Amino acid sequence: MKLPLSVMMLFFLQTLSAQTDSLTVFNIDGIGPDSLNKIKQMKAVSWWLEMGDRLVVDIDQSELSRLPKEVSIHSSLANINTDSLAIHVMGHCDHSVNDQLLHTNLKTVYAGDSVRLIDTSTVRDKNQLFAHDSIVPFQKNTVLSYQITNRTFTQSLQKNNDIQTVLNQVDQNRWFNQVDYLAGLDRMLEADLIVAGEWLENHFNDLGLSTSRLSLHPDYRGFNVLGFQSGTSRPDDWYVVGAHLDSRNQQRNDNLPSPGAEDNASGCSGVLEMAHVLSQYETEASIVYMCFIEEENGLLGSQDVVTHFTNTGDIIKVKAMLNMDMIGYRSPGNNTAVAGTNNQSYQNLANTVASNGNLYTSIDWQVSMNMCCTDFVSFTEAGIPAVTSNEPDVWNYFAYHTVNDRAENVDPTMGADIVRANLATLINMVGVDFTSGDLIFSDSFEAP
DSSP states (O other), X not given: OOOOHHHHHHHHHXXXXXXXXXXXXXXXXXXXXXXXXXXXXXXXXXXXXXXXXEEEEEEOGGGGGGSOTTOEEEEEEEEEEGGGEEEEEOOOOOOOHHHHHHHHSOEEEEEOSSEEEEEOTTOSOHHHHHTSTTEEEOOSSEEEEEEGGGSGGGTTOOOOHHHHHHHTTOOHHHHHHHHHHHXXXXXXSHHHHHHHHHHHHHHHHHTTOEEEEEOXXXXXXXXXXXXXXXXXXXXXXXXXXXXXXXXXXXXXXXTSOOOOIIIIIHHHHHHHHHHHHHTTSEESEEEEEEEESOGGGTSHHHHHHHHHHHHHTGGGGEEEEEEEOSOOOOOTTOOEEEEEOSOXXXXXXXXXXXXHHHHHSSSEEEEESOOOSSTHHHHHTTTOOEEEEEOSOTTTOTTTTSTTOOGGGSOHHHHHHHHHHXXXXXXXXXXXXXXXXXXXXXXXXXXX
């Protein structure tokens, strides 16, 4: 079909006006803050974008020889139209019509561990695209995520032997067995969600926690499970550890399995594992261990918890929230985890989780300031500092939201180390009496 002349001219003018750049991607893995800042400030660099352990730059190619010796070129990106770029940040898919737009119509220009640089030129409805929480407008000279070793505040951290002793009690085999049990239940169905909730409740009770159930809507499947550990000297300071209990398959088909081992038996097992360890000790502040329902339907379960706390006046007691969602999958060759939030006011908490992760585990931690779409958001929207921890490869996990999300796909070492990073952070916040631990009780408790 022959196009009208006016359409052909418009296409020609748009092509003519489009700005294209040839970009260079640097490997900045562990180069340190000084070398990183030196690159960003080079006169030859027109603009940059920091994405974890990679730095995307528009640089005069003749100046490459002036780079710090610690820096290497990872790859090149040719003829990039910066006018059509956008950022896709780490988010959990709901497979809605709008969400499918992210999977079928977007061209990935470059993928970091927790963010993607995408080309939106083929998307007709830009308003629909940018209405999605995980799409951020492109802006030059922006830190989207960063490797914690490339920041100065990590250099003075020292291991604490008492904290290390507590972290050593995290049992990766117990964590995995709990994941395996939960993945054996179809936690998209009402009956199995109730079984899973009762199973968690029984574990919390056996650990000496006060338990409660919460659901504000009778049509929700299952119930939020809360286990409360009262503080000795600051009982009205509450610190929440949470993860979602429900699972799903892509079709939301009740007749198909929904094992949800990685998403999110891994996170719920992490909450339970932290309870196994810290319930042995007296803490100055109180801890609320939570596993939420209805995350897969729009964070409804965690929103109910926040609403309930608001209605009872307890919301002012909640000082911080640590969330874990998809913490066990390790893609081939990847040893990265991400601590993220969606509010700069809570960046220090994300830095603390990541710094503890680097200090007490073998994982390379990054921080993202653009996280979205999981239960920590319910708390940040209420003005509570909250951070979520993830394995970084959510988009590329081959079994994500499928009938194949089984326990065999998770790595117990990965899951246990992400638990340890959060546990170290929680220990510092709640104040632990390290002399009060009942290690005999810990060793005798079996799971599931």
